């Protein structure tokens with residue numbers, strides 16, 4: 001395909017933008033620009049030079065006499081000296097780019113969206129909105145002719161106008177993971193194609209999105225800031241003084257929303273005179289993003305880094321935050337929650353009562369080793385149910401749980417880690433200065449009640465939450481089963497009325513993968529839709545001889561790794577030890593310190609237990625022995641999550657048993 005004739009011009013402009021931005025960030029920023037109260041980053045003095053190095057996102061042309069609106073770019077931050085202005089993606093004016101039905105968009109003639117390769121522009125996609133109007137884009141310097149509108153014209157999305165922050169066609173307000181618009185999809189290709197078109201209704205930069213989704217996957221999430229859809233942008237820019245809960249089926253872009261919400265909340269444009277956080281100009285928000293695993297942190301960090309000053313957003317994972325809270329040296333092996341009582345929210349009360357009992361007659365230790373001794377004191381008081389004179393609790397069930405707790409030295413397990421964190425907080429709360437103004441939790445369905453208590457203590461009193469997750473992907477029944485319970489715990493709604501926003505448009509997986517995995521869900525929650533309508537059929541192999549299970553899994557993985565050599569292939573199993581043995585016998589060599597990356601010649605295969613694969617994605621996935629994945633309260637959240645990590649292709653290899661629902665899916 002011939003590249004767009006203006007591509008070289010835009011590439012040159014992007015280089016100029018990045019150069020100028022770099023220089024501007026290195027100079028004393030207070031003196032370098034004239035101020036425009038509406039869009040300028042007015043708190044330049046707070047910006048460190050390592051943030052805001054994202055390439056230009058796109059360009060908007062309007063039919064208007066207003067010089068500042070006729071032709072402008074959208075970038076990571078305001079820059080006036082590029083011939084036409086560059087406005088920040090977080091400024092109100094950026095709605096003209098991200099939300100085709102935003103106020104004022106009647107004047108928009110064309111929206112240009114850039115695709116990127118690292119910090120370069122690699123392609124562009126024009127969406128013409130008006131017929132018969134000359135291109136408003138000023139592209140004089142390289143003498144590139146304006147494009148003929150008819151050759152690039154695209155259909156304008158014909159969705160009803162959503163007011164800002166109102167649900168758009170692919171976001172709805174609903175309860176408990178229910179989908180308000182989704183009858184289960186009958187399995188015929190005609191209906192599938194129609195559904196795919198429906199789900200694409202209201203999208204912007206549709207072609208650029210589809211191109212992007214079929215490109216090979218990397219270890220880290222690649223920026224999709226330029227491709228944010230109207231509903232995603234509305235969630236990212238949700239009012240800063242509101243908490244937000246987002247439910248979405250796998251691959252709907254919840255992580256993308258979480259990451260860009262973090263970047264949005266610290267964007268300088270919000271702190272200028274008229275910005276939503278003008279009152280905080282001298283003390284910008286501190287934001288904490290908490291994900292499920294260390295792999296998740298490296299997966300998403302790259303989305304935030306180019307858009308935020310380094311000390312304003314911290315990305316971590318639950319285990320790390322709990323361990324850091326205790327200040328005790330691990331390791332903390334095992335999984336969360338053995339019994340409900342291990343993660344019960346009441347542990348906070350027990351720990352606080354225990355601490356008060358101790359304080360009656362003793363001082364807390366100070367100096368070397370004091371943290372360990374103090375936590376031990378609180379823990380042991382819980383284990384003994386207080387003292388004979390002052391019991392913590394009378395309830396027989398809780399007393400039995402306390403009596404069964406292991407001695408402190410034997411309690412260094414993941415299962416008791418949140419309890420240890422709670423013991424520390426009971427005698428030594430997080431100081432105000434170390435708390436966050438906004439906490440964003442991804443995979444929030446997997447946070448246990450006691451972990452919510454610990455997280456809550458990292459939030460300033462007037463702080464807010466953004467919670468994203470999928471109740472169908474719950475991996476354990478010791479966590480809350482509904483958003484309402486979480487909302488109640490965190491007192492998110494003063495009047496008790498709380499409605500999560502529901503994202504319904506899938507991006508990651510093909511229709512073939514989603515339809516297969518869907519069968520694991522209760523009937524009324526099936527019918528999840530994706531913009532990648534079809535795709536390769538799911539391969540299901542039954543292996544009759546047990547010793548061939550791992551051999552076959554590796555053969556299939558090898559084929560897929562060859563097919564997706566530029567992308568990524570992963571094997572997900574509850575028994576990674578067996579798979580490691582097979583990889584070793586097959587001549588694959590481990591790369592790095594963990595067991596996740598294996599190489600043979602030029603090829604790479606990744607290996608994950610379902611726990612560690614949460615939040616990640618790969619071009620191809622091989623799920624081994626699905627019948628061995630654990631069930632919780634009759635739900636197969638871990639298996640559902642694992643199947644939906646696949647972007648292009650999924651294979652399932654089984655010997656012992658296969659869940660009935662998947663057997664049926666394989667036959668249909």
Ligand SMILES: Nc1ncnc2c1ncn2[C@@H]1O[C@H](COP(=O)(O)OP(=O)(O)OP(=O)(O)O)[C@@H](O)[C@H]1O
Nearest residue numbers: 209227228229250251252253254255256507508615
């Ligand atoms: N607007 C978009 N344009 C292009 N790609 C997108 C867009 N939104 C999301 N994606 C891509 O879709 C994939 C899934 O996104 P993401 O990981 O945020 O989904 P998720 O809802 O968090 O999934 P899960 O719950 O299964 O972990 C990612 O590769 C992401 O880059």
